[in-house]
Amino acid sequence: MEITRPTSLVEALEARAEDPGADLLAGGTDLMVEVNFGHSRPEHVIALRRIAELAQIDGNRIGAGVTWARLEKSDHRALAQLARTVGSPQIRAAGTIGGNIGTASPAGDGLPWLAAVEAEIEVTSKDRGVRRLPCSEFFTGVKRNALAPDEVITAAILPENVPTNQEFAKIGQRSAMVISTVSACVVRDDDGTVRVALGSVAPTPLRATRAEALIAENPDPSEAVLAEFVRTVSAEVSPITDHRSTESYRRHAAGVLARRLLERCLAR
Amino acid sequence: MIVSFNVNGEDRVANVAGSESLLQVLREELGLPGSKNACEQGECGSCSVELDGAIVTSCLVMAADCEGSAVTTIEGIGSDKELHAVQQALIDHGAVQCGFCTPGFVVTAAHLFEKNPHPETNEIKEALSGNICRCTGYGAILRSLEALAEEAR
Amino acid sequence: MTTSPVTRKRIRGGIGESPLRPDGIPKVTGNFAYASDLHAEGMLWAATLRSPHPRARITKLDTAPALAVGGVVAVLTQDDVPGRPGFGMHVPDQPVFAAGECNYWGEPIAVVAASDLETAKLGVAAIVVEYEVLEPLTDMEEADAADSQTRRMKIRRGDRTVSGAVSVEGYYEVGQQDQAPLGNEAGLAIPDGDGGVDLYAVSQWVHSDHWQIYPCLNLEPEQIRCHPVGMGGAFGSREDVSMHIHLCMLALRTGRPVKMMFDRAESFVGHVHRHPARMWYRHEADADGKLVKVEARLILDGGAYESSSNAVIANAAYFAMGPYLCDNVFIDSVAVKTNNPPAGAMRGFGGVQTAFGHEAQMDRLADELSIDRLEFRRRNALGQGDPMNSSGQIIEGSLPTAELIDELASMPIVEPLASDDPRHLPGGTGLTTNPDHVKRGMGYGVTIKNLAFSEAFDDYSDVRISLSPIGVEVYTAAAEVGQGMVTIIQQLAREVLKIEQVAVVWSDTNVIGSAGSTSASRQTQMTGGATYQCAVELRQQILDEFGGDDLSSEGVWRDGDLLVTLAEVCGGGAKEHEIRYRHPETFATDENGQGDPHPAFAVAAHRAVVDVDPELGLVRVVQLDTVQDVGKVLNPVAALGQIEGGALQGVGMAVLEELVVDKGVIKNPNFTDYLLPTFLDAPHIEVRFVEEPERWGPLGAKGIGEPPTISAGPAVYAAIQDAIGRHLHRVPVLPQHIVGSS
Structure with missing residues (x-):
């Protein structure tokens, strides 16, 4: 195995351009599980943790190399909430938001928030420069994304004026260190517009747009509307049954969780 | 490939074959078996080490990426003659049974107490929520660290 | 004869106290040696080929490609088992390796020893196996209906026609729990150069392992020595043989020490679980x-x-x-x-x-x-x-x-x-x-x-106590899995012998008889009971020999005076006593x-x-x-x-x-x-x-x-x-x- 340890983004992009198949290594918390269990045998690894510019938070730009431990202290309320639920303290010290984006697991804890605040994923290559993709275009399937072989995920770009009213919650069977069976994020603009995104209930982070529309029509929802909101969310998700949970439970819990978060937003 | 890094205050050189973990290299190359291999998924904390100032699971650190890093393992915390306060507290309160998780708990708790000498009960629990113990039910571990936090007040 | 005004020291760490574990310091400093930490000069690493099907017929098994992998030293299958083909806690119904048919997902089919673990795994991957996949029997009620069972057990007590004023019926299901000890299975087998093997592998009962291993290897009992070893928990998972026979076979075949260590995934298939x-x-x-x-x-x-x-x-x-x-x-x-x-x-x-x-x-x-x-x-x-x-x-x-x-x-x-x-x-x-x-x-x-x-099982624990001026040694093969057996033995010996310095000497199957399993909540009573009784008998022998009425680290006493020092009691050697302790007899029903x-x-x-x-x-x-x-x-x-x-x-x-x-x-x-x-x-x-x-x-x-x-x-x-x-x-x-x- 060969390893390249660039200290600048330019060097990293050079390396990636020269060897488009190379594996990108950030915190290692996803890739090394694959390596340890013999599912991945990298031939060339480009290690990204020495690149200072990736590890910066600059206004609406969150560098891909920022760790969850740092994001636990984020001013974005829901981002801090979700960061605290990623793996264990040890995982949060190593794992990065860029790694979470790159792995593109349906259960990726950061993804519902990125989808709910309508962040764009910034990817960069030596030859084609910077591309910014909305979540809906970047995440293409279970552990699949639109990153080209010569690109590196460089940042999550937040829109101007991300609402401060935002809530995240995650259901796992255990109280800590657990993969989500359902996660959700709700954000609410000052004008009452609500966005609802869910994780672990579809191949990619899912925006519950019909449920959002229901609240747009009923910005001060009655109990009946809230009940309809729950039903709508449950209808919009497309979860599966696996060894972690069941399709039916996930559908039910997605609705309940989204309502609770909506109510928390409405109460603020 | 040759990887040079600092382990427990000493400059060390490891011959790394491929994508193996820091845990592997510590245990099999550098003669430091105190960090334990129990899950290789970052789901138990038995292999916790301090890497460049942060506590990580060494099973999920690619050794080849440790060039120039500073690592502190259980072997770098206290000694038989001079135990770290966390080590002494765990022994005194019967928090050691099979002991397989213990090095990970020591490394993680020592870091916690370094940052915050008198953590609250919930802070102790959350800081150690990535370290699994199968023997004790955590009761004695909690009592030992609560007592240590109390001493620090 | 000594009659100086010596006073008896108070003994610390007796019964009712909570003395510190003797293995506490090595465990908190990372110096305690678990089976997975063992190393021997020139040792090989072993890995296991396991069945990918719950039930299948092996139609082809070709190990030659594995032997062709550089660094692979040996590949063994059921054909290489020199003695009894199977093992088991109670009946030897499990083949050392699957041969003919695989009966569960993860059943061992072959083992490979190589210069390092990576190479051993490459060797495993190179083995050519072909399977005819068969329909597995996996529903417990279907199995019951088909009378596929190992034991039916009936209780018939009293009068079935009696009925009460109220009656409740319920149906309950319990899922399958795993012991999930933190330390995975690991072991090291070292050939003795004389046709025998010393085995250091995780075990709750080294003698049970021993009784299962040597017939499969077709060796005399004393040629296989099973040693107690440091373990990261057990909870039942180390009562059965897992890698033990494989390791011994590889050590004998290669003439070199062989180490094996399961990873977590292999551990989950490599030991038995709780019954659903x-x-x-x-x-x-x-x-x-x-x-x-x-x-x-x-x-x-x-x-x-x-x-x-x-x-x-x-x-x-x-x-x-x-x-x-x-x-x-x-x-x-x-x-x-x-x-x-x-x-x-x-x-x-x-x-x-x-x-x-x-x-x-x-x-x-x-x-x-x-x-x-x-x-x-x-x-x-x-x-x-x-x-x-x-x-x-x-x-x-x-x-x-x-x-x-x-x-x-x-x-x-x-x-x-x-x-x-x-x-x-x-x-x-x-x-x-x-x-x-x-x-x-x-x-x-x-x-x-x-x-x-x-149920009439001949349940016993052997303990030998050796007393010398340096202190007391308790020899036992009881497995310390973390529960604190080691401390309890020390406390009991101290309590009886009034000597504070007590060392527990974990002993292999050639040194001492069985202590029985560290399971069934039994070691405190059985090996603790053996230690206590052995100490009481040894003390009495010494008192009888010297006509004393008390024993302590100072020596033998009578009427408050020190009669002889401990050094004199031991006469330059040690006083030894060994017993086999049994609980009240039980019977089959x-x-x-x-x-x-x-x-x-x-x-x-x-x-x-x-x-x-x-x-x-x-x-x-x-x-x-x-x-x-x-x-x-x-x-x-x-x-x-x-x-x-x-x-x-x-x-x-x-x-x-x-x-x-x-x-x-x-x-x-x-x-x-x-x-x-x-x-x-x-x-x-x-x-x-x-x-x-x-x-x-x-x-x-x-x-x-x-x-x-x-x-x-x-x-x-x-x-x-x-x-x-x-x-x-x-x-x-x-x-x-x-x-x-x-």
């Missing part, structure tokens, strides 16, 4: 709240090989109805044989599964009768002198069930939830739950377990399960308090209040640790832990998806001891390891049902069960 169970119960009581009749049908899935299934199913049957008086008991139980992962020993051993059933039944009956649930148990409490409800055996030892229940009832009830810190709420830092979503529930678990081996199968019993009573978010199905176990029948507390800190740790394993079984097996294949053989309780999942556990001395064992002490694991789970299970006001029929209780979705 299905149970049907009918309980009847009279209007005064006395149990009148219990009928039950129990199926436990033993998987592909017998292991200890036949003892597990007997336990399930004997303890199917808990510590309650009843004269009419009818139980049909069976351990079925399937193509699921083999099941065997795990903490609680058959009693765990049925405890969920009998305690749920007791609650239902109490509710039906409108009697307080704890009071109902109190009215039916089984005690010393009573006939055991299943076997009819008169309980000669202590059994303070009623006292435990009274003590539990007296414990203060935990305060209501008064915090919005998410770490106090179901869902934890996932922030799923507001305090107003929470419903609190409370539940009880009162359970009984046999201590030590039963008749065809109706009647007789005297058990040497002793212990009870435990738990009260669980849980907070449930019923809408999301999330549970937080808030507190466990526990009372345990311990006979006598030898070491308060160690006893507390055993009870807290054992209880949390019961909690895990009630709400988290399940090996998900789909058509014979384990879907979650890893710590990402086999969920052990974390620090934030662990309830506060309040522990009280009831001390009523047992009739045998050291100073009346009872084994304490298993009872808390048995009673904690049912208490939590009941508390969840109490919170949601609905019956649930399966553990672990998962969120989807609570919300009532499929």
Whole structure:
């Protein structure tokens, strides 16, 4: 195995351009599980943790190399909430938001928030420069994304004026260190517009747009509307049954969780 | 490939074959078996080490990426003659049974107490929520660290 | 003769104190050597080829390509087994390697030894195997219907025509728990150059390994020496042979030390698990709240090989109805044989599964009768002198069930939830739950377990004590798995010999006889009992020899004067004594399960308090209040640790832990998806001891390891049902069960 340890983004992009198949290594918390269990045998690894510019938070730009431990202290309320639920303290010290984006697991804890605040994923290559993709275009399937072989995920770009009213919650069977069976994020603009995104209930982070529309029509929802909101969310998700949970439970819990978060937003 | 890094205050050189973990290299190359291999998924904390100032699971650190890093393992915390306060507290309160998780708990708790000498009960629990113990039910571990936090007040 | 005014030093670390563990310092500093840390000059590494199918016929097995891999030194299959083709705890029904047919997913087919682990794995990958995949038998009821079983066990006691005023029926399922000790299986075999092997591999009972290994190798018993070794926990998973025979075969074939270490995934297939169970119960009581009749049908899935299934199913049957008086008991139980992962020993051993059933039944009956649930148990409490409800055996030892229940009832009830810190709420830092979503529930678990081996098994422990002026050495082959056996042995020897310096010398199978297994809650009583008795006899021999009336580290005393020094007593050598300690004889029961199968019993009573978010199905176990029948507390800190740790394993079984097996294949053989309780999942556990001395064992002490694991789970299970006001029929209780979705 060969390893390249660039200290600048330019060097990293050079390396990636020269060897488009190379594996990108950030915190290692996803890739090394694959390596340890013999599912991945990298031939060339480009290690990204020495690149200072990736590890910066600059206004609406969150560098891909920022760790969850740092994001636990984020001013974005829901981002801090979700960061605290990623793996264990040890995982949060190593794992990065860029790694979470790159792995593109349906259960990726950061993804519902990125989808709910309508962040764009910034990817960069030596030859084609910077591309910014909305979540809906970047995440293409279970552990699949639109990153080209010569690109590196460089940042999550937040829109101007991300609402401060935002809530995240995650259901796992255990109280800590657990993969989500359902996660959700709700954000609410000052004008009452609500966005609802869910994780672990579809191949990619899912925006519950019909449920959002229901609240747009009923910005001060009655109990009946809230009940309809729950039903709508449950209808919009497309979860599966696996060894972690069941399709039916996930559908039910997605609705309940989204309502609770909506109510928390409405109460603020 | 040759990887040079600092382990427990000493400059060390490891011959790394491929994508193996820091845990592997510590245990099999550098003669430091105190960090334990129990899950290789970052789901138990038995292999916790301090890497460049942060506590990580060494099973999920690619050794080849440790060039120039500073690592502190259980072997770098206290000694038989001079135990770290966390080590002494765990022994005194019967928090050691099979002991397989213990090095990970020591490394993680020592870091916690370094940052915050008198953590609250919930802070102790959350800081150690990535370290699994199968023997004790955590009761004695909690009592030992609560007592240590109390001493620090 | 010495008559100087010497005073006797007070001995520290005797009975009733909590001296520090001798292995404490090496364990906190990382210097303790576990099996996985062992190393020998020039050693090879081994890896195992395992069946990818729960059931298949091996149509081709070609190891030549593996031998062609550079660095591979040996590849062995069933054809290479020199002696008896199989092994097993009780019957040798499991082939050393699958040959012909594979009977479970992960069954070993071949082993490879190579210069390093990576190469050994490459060797495994290079072996060519072709399979004809066969339909596996994986449903336990289908297996029962097909009479695929290793033991049927019947209890017929009393009159089946009797009936009570009230009757409740219930069906219960228990999922498959794994011991999941933190340390994976590991071992090192070193050839002795003379045709024999020294084996250092994880084990709860080195002599049992030994008895299984040497016939397969076709060697004389003394040519294989099994050594006790450092272990990262066990909980039943190290009672069976796993890699042991393979390692010895490789060491003999290659003439080099060979090491093997399972990773977590391999550990999950490489050891036996707890039996999953299905149970049907009918309980009847009279209007005064006395149990009148219990009928039950129990199926436990033993998987592909017998292991200890036949003892597990007997336990399930004997303890199917808990510590309650009843004269009419009818139980049909069976351990079925399937193509699921083999099941065997795990903490609680058959009693765990049925405890969920009998305690749920007791609650239902109490509710039906409108009697307080704890009071109902109190009215039916089984005690010393009573006939055991299943076997009819008169309980000669202590059994303070009623006292435990009274003590539990007296414990203060935990305060209501008064915090919005998410770490106090179901869902934890996932922030799923507001305090107003929470419903609190409370539940009880009162359970009984046999201590030590039963049913005519020749159960013994050998101990040798050597006393010299330097101190005392206790030789034993008892496995220290973390429970603190080592400290208890020291304390008992100190207590009797009044010599503080006591070393426990873990001894191999050639040095000392069997100590029996570190299981069945037996070592404190058996090896502790052996140590105590051996020390008492050695002391008496010395006193008799010198005409003294007391012994201490100073020497032999009479009437307060030092008669001879210890150096003079030992005469330049050491005083040695060895004994074989046995508990009261037990007997096989008749065809109706009647007789005297058990040497002793212990009870435990738990009260669980849980907070449930019923809408999301999330549970937080808030507190466990526990009372345990311990006979006598030898070491308060160690006893507390055993009870807290054992209880949390019961909690895990009630709400988290399940090996998900789909058509014979384990879907979650890893710590990402086999969920052990974390620090934030662990309830506060309040522990009280009831001390009523047992009739045998050291100073009346009872084994304490298993009872808390048995009673904690049912208490939590009941508390969840109490919170949601609905019956649930399966553990672990998962969120989807609570919300009532499929």
